[in-house]
Amino acid sequence: MEKYKIAVFVGSLRKESFNLKTAKALKALAPESLSLELVSIGQLPMFNEDLEDTPPREWEEFRQKIREADGLLFLTPEYNRSVPGVLKNAxxxxSRPYGKNSWDGKPAAVVSVSIGNISGFGANxxxxQSLVFVNVHTMAQPEAYIGDAASLFDENGNLTNDSTKDFLRSFMEAFEQWVKTHVNKPENVN
Structure with missing residues (x-):
């Protein structure tokens, strides 16, 4: 069975983040062909094009992780009807330096997780919109808006809601097919 390396980006830095808990649940529910790896974004210095002559080590390591991934999975909370600054910075x-977009052509999926009822719709x-511009092929269906997140996990961070587990499992199965269809590997080129 072919294994696909999936880089997972969590837009919340909070230790008890519901997005991080959901990312861990997705890892456990993912089909065997998907190998999910959390990629830290909190340590990235803010983007400043003046630094590109001698880019920070963190930028270079981060860009390499993106290039090595077969697919991308983004989890985001909603901050003021948009994505957190740390995720936009990532x-x-x-996407830089110009002409060397690490995201280019990668298949991806987006999950928004919120304690509110609108489930991070705006952030999602x-x-x-940003992913379209950096040429990430983002799965359209099924959409994943996870609301009322505070009621879905136990005190150890385990997902306890069976219908949410079922939905996330089917979401990851659809994502597996999306990755298989869109991954840019030489053996898949006709």
């Missing part, structure tokens, strides 16, 4: 860092769609 997209900016990965703002993130998709």
């Amino acid at each position: 997209i900016d860092v990965g 769609h703002h993130l998709r």
